[in-house]
Amino acid sequence: MKKLMLGNEAVARGLYEAGCRLVSSYPGTPSTEITEYAAKYDEIYAEWAPNEKVALETALGASVAGGRSACCMKHVGLNVAADPLFIGSYVGVGGGMLIIVADDPGMHSSQNEQDSRHYAEASKLPMLEPSNSEECIEFVKSGFELSEQFDTPVIIRLSTRISHSQGLVELSDRVERELVKYVKDPTKRVMTPANAKPRHIKVEERLESLSEYAETCEFNRIETSDNGNSVGIITSGTCYNYAREVFGNSASYLKIGMVFPLPENKIKEFASNCGRVIVIEELDDYIESFCKKIGVNVDGKNLLPKTDEFSQDLLREKLLGVKTESVSLDDKIPGRPPVLCPGCPHRGVFYVFKKLKLYVSGDIGCYTLGAAPPLSAIDTTFCMGASVSSIHGFNKIRPELAGKSVAVIGDSTFMHSGITGLVNLVYNKGQSTLVILDNRITAMTGHQDNPSTGRTLKEEPTYAVMPEDIALAVGVKKEHIRTVDPLDISEFEKILKEELSSDEPSVIVCRRPCALLKGVARLPAYHVDTDKCKSCRACMTIGCPCISMTDGKAKIDATLCTGCGLCIKLCRFGAIYGGNE
Amino acid sequence: MNETKNIMIVGVGGQGSLLASRIIGNAVLLKGYDVKVSEVHGMSQRGGSVVTYVRYGEKVWSPVICRGEADVIMSFELLEAARWLPYLKKEGIIVVNTQKINPMPVITGALDYPDQLAEKIKDKGVKLVAADTLQLAKEAGNERTSNVALIGLMGKYLGLDIETLKESVKISVPAKFLEVNLKAFELGYNYEK
Numbered sequence: 001m002k003k004l005m006l007g008n009e010a011v012a013r014g015l016y017e018a019g020c021r022l023v024s025s026y027p028g029t030p031s032t033e034i035t036e037y038a039a040k041y042d043e044i045y046a047e048w049a050p051n052e053k054v055a056l057e058t059a060l061g062a063s064v065a066g067g068r069s070a071c072c073m074k075h076v077g078l079n080v081a082a083d084p085l086f087i088g089s090y091v092g093v094g095g096g097m098l099i100i101v102a103d104d105p106g107m108h109s110s111q112n113e114q115d116s117r118h119y120a121e122a123s124k125l126p127m128l129e130p131s132n133s134e135e136c137i138e139f140v141k142s143g144f145e146l147s148e149q150f151d152t153p154v155i156i157r158l159s160t161r162i163s164h165s166q167g168l169v170e171l172s173d174r175v176e177r178e179l180v181k182y183v184k185d186p187t188k189r190v191m192t193p194a195n196a197k198p199r200h201i202k203v204e205e206r207l208e209s210l211s212e213y214a215e216t217c218e219f220n221r222i223e224t225s226d227n228g229n230s231v232g233i234i235t236s237g238t239c240y241n242y243a244r245e246v247f248g249n250s251a252s253y254l255k256i257g258m259v260f261p262l263p264e265n266k267i268k269e270f271a272s273n274c275g276r277v278i279v280i281e282e283l284d285d286y287i288e289s290f291c292k293k294i295g296v297n298v299d300g301k302n303l304l305p306k307t308d309e310f311s312q313d314l315l316r317e318k319l320l321g322v323k324t325e326s327v328s329l330d331d332k333i334p335g336r337p338p339v340l341c342p343g344c345p346h347r348g349v350f351y352v353f354k355k356l357k358l359y360v361s362g363d364i365g366c367y368t369l370g371a372a373p374p375l376s377a378i379d380t381t382f383c384m385g386a387s388v389s390s391i392h393g394f395n396k397i398r399p400e401l402a403g404k405s406v407a408v409i410g411d412s413t414f415m416h417s418g419i420t421g422l423v424n425l426v427y428n429k430g431q432s433t434l435v436i437l438d439n440r441i442t443a444m445t446g447h448q449d450n451p452s453t454g455r456t457l458k459e460e461p462t463y464a465v466m467p468e469d470i471a472l473a474v475g476v477k478k479e480h481i482r483t484v485d486p487l488d489i490s491e492f493e494k495i496l497k498e499e500l501s502s503d504e505p506s507v508i509v510c511r512r513p514c515a516l517l518k519g520v521a522r523l524p525a526y527h528v529d530t531d532k533c534k535s536c537r538a539c540m541t542i543g544c545p546c547i548s549m550t551d552g553k554a555k556i557d558a559t560l561c562t563g564c565g566l567c568i569k570l571c572r573f574g575a576i577y578g579g580n581e
Numbered sequence: 582m583n584e585t586k587n588i589m590i591v592g593v594g595g596q597g598s599l600l601a602s603r604i605i606g607n608a609v610l611l612k613g614y615d616v617k618v619s620e621v622h623g624m625s626q627r628g629g630s631v632v633t634y635v636r637y638g639e640k641v642w643s644p645v646i647c648r649g650e651a652d653v654i655m656s657f658e659l660l661e662a663a664r665w666l667p668y669l670k671k672e673g674i675i676v677v678n679t680q681k682i683n684p685m686p687v688i689t690g691a692l693d694y695p696d697q698l699a700e701k702i703k704d705k706g707v708k709l710v711a712a713d714t715l716q717l718a719k720e721a722g723n724e725r726t727s728n729v730a731l732i733g734l735m736g737k738y739l740g741l742d743i744e745t746l747k748e749s750v751k752i753s754v755p756a757k758f759l760e761v762n763l764k765a766f767e768l769g770y771n772y773e774k
Binding site: 002004108109132160161164165166167168238241242244245311312313314324325326327328329330331332333334335336337338339340341366369372373374537540543545547548549 | 593594606607610615616617618619620621627628629630642643644645647648649650660661663664666667668669671683684685686687688689690691692693694695698701702705706707
């Protein structure tokens with residue numbers, strides 16, 4: 001029987017059926033669930049690595065050892081993993097190896113909208129792009145075959161609408177595979193210039209073979225229209241679905257499943273049978289540029305945007321000039337942006353930052369929400385780990401602001417790429433203050449374990465790395481490594497002021513588990529005594545979703561309140577009561 | 582069934598749209614239709630506005646629903662019904678729980694929660710069915726079945742028979758909560774105002 005399956009789960013199913021033995025990943029929306037689902041299969045060893053570079057290198061090592069392996073990440077994770085990506089291309093594989101990357105057009109949960117297809121071209125690795133859950137299983141399985149046939153890692157490109165859509169799939173059994181025999185061969189795997197030069201020649205030869213393969217492989221298929229070939233559409237991935245929805249059988253399609261290398265002759269042949277060719281692709285003009293390079297005249301980004309995700313509605317409007325009618329209210333509908341959860345231990349930290357009017361160098365995680373009103377505490381958010389490294393640069397140029405500036409990072413992001421920034425800060429005689437929000441979990445992506453949680457993805461207990469120990473080991477002085485409960489905001493403020501006034505690097509660890517973690521006790525709710533409430537709105541400055549003003553007085557929603565008690569510390573009139581008191 | 586049926590489930594992060602899409606998805610599978618469900622994870626889980634698309638028919642291509650395309654919008658919250666109204670087809674229907682959850686701009690006092698939303702939507706000539714499904718859930722015996730009561734309320738407009746929907750509730754909820762969920766479903770299905 002057919003089963004309804006999430007794209008990411010289907011990718012994991014494909015890994016399972018293909019006999020994959022190892023998956024190493026770092027979580028990142030929209031890729032996270034692949035590795036979580038893979039971990040549920042006893043036959044697959046799956047782990048969370050501290051970052052994507054480590055994950056890709058781990059998968060590469062497993063491939064050298066002869067097992068089929070994979071690593072999964074979001075698009076920006078591939079930037080972190082780019083170094084071993086390019087070397088993996090030279091080294092090739094033992095057991096088949098997949099690099100699975102999920103782009104996020106429309107930035108549902110990302111800081112940029114980059115197009116990973118350029119990485120395939122730059123690293124000279126073949127890239128496959130499925131268009132639904134069923135193809136997720138198929139392409140993963142054939143991806144391993146391709147990897148072993150051509151001695152190359154293979155990139156699988158997903159996007160949010162593939163990863164997070166469910167479609168029907170047929171399941172097959174797992175096929176176990178013998179390990180590929182390991183034979184020592186430094187000329188293939190020790191990438192010194194002397195060895196890498198002949199490997200580069202091999203890479204170019206491989207690319208030629210892959211280009212020939214692309215012409216006839218089943219990943220790329222032509223679907224001919226019922227009514228002649230007036231309009232031809234070249235497309236791939238989720239865009240294929242939008243195109244089919246809008247043009248149905250009235251157009252012909254060249255559906256590209258292998259987006260690198262592209263099939264030159266097939267494209268020329270397809271175009272020669274069509275009156276007009278349109279390339280439909282999200283983000284960059286990647287296929288379009290190739291078509292123009294080989295002399296095929298196409299429409300594409302002259303009609304369609306390079307930004308945001310596509311839909312059938314967008315294609316109808318931009319390509320057919322049809323606008324769908326719709327109804328809307330005249331009222332202004334207030335937005336509903338994501339917020340820090342009730343009881344979130346990060347909230348008080350940002351309240352104190354704002355109160356002290358600090359320059360705040362932020363990072364990637366739930367705590368990026370500290371940038372939103374009413375906390376509005378963050379000055380910069382770049383990429384994973386950048387809070388620590390960039391505050392150092394900021395303070396080198398403006399040392400007079402060292403006492404008025406701070407970097408803030410979560411536990412998982414610190415493990416990912418904050419540590420090297422801290423090493424730099426100490427080594428190069430910086431004086432910045434780093435606040436580590438240690439909530440014992442990777443919360444933003446939905447509670448994944450990390451090196452500081454003391455538990456593996458396979459739910460085994462393991463050593464828990466403590467940020468304080470790392471700070472000490474890289475040379476932060478013991479007296480400048482402080483630990484505090486972030487719900488105790490007066491103590492945090494006192495410690496923060498002390499460390500900001502110091503000329504040496506400091507690390508303050510704010511430790512309290514995420515309020516949503518299983519096993520975190522919910523305390524009795526707080527309430528407002530409306531007779532005592534003076535309507536000063538002090539409790540409203542922390543952006544707690546439980547607190548609102550009703551009939552001019554503060555009101556706490558007792559069904560949402562976790563009893564964290566932050567609000568009671570802000571009320572000067574003793575109007576808030578309850579909780580544990 | 583020639584046309585693809587488009588159902589949108591909208592609400593506030595954490596309200597239980599996942600179960601709703603699973604129940605509809607399973608019911609559609611029982612009928613042997615093609616189906617696609619699309620949801621967005623990540624930022625939307627932090628109390629933000631969330632939307633899930635369910636599409637079914639003989640052959641479904643796109644996983645998303647666009648403006649003017651939804652046959653049914655099922656909303657866990659009033660303001661969210663108003664937000665996603667432009668996605669409704671001209672002859673579509675909105676099924677809404679009358680619960681109100683203030684978003685941050687309302688909490689901070691930057692904007693007001695618009696009043697009379699259900700009436701204003703109806704004034705636009707839109708068919709809207711509203712019920713306090715939390716109350717129905719209490720009647721069923723468990724407040725947490727509010728979303729299943731809402732699915733029941735929507736049940737009549739899905740183009741699926743009640744037996745199939747009940748069968749789907751059976752395979753979609755934990756066995757020990759089956760009875761109370763079925764009760765909530767029927768209270769919703771038979772609700773009349």
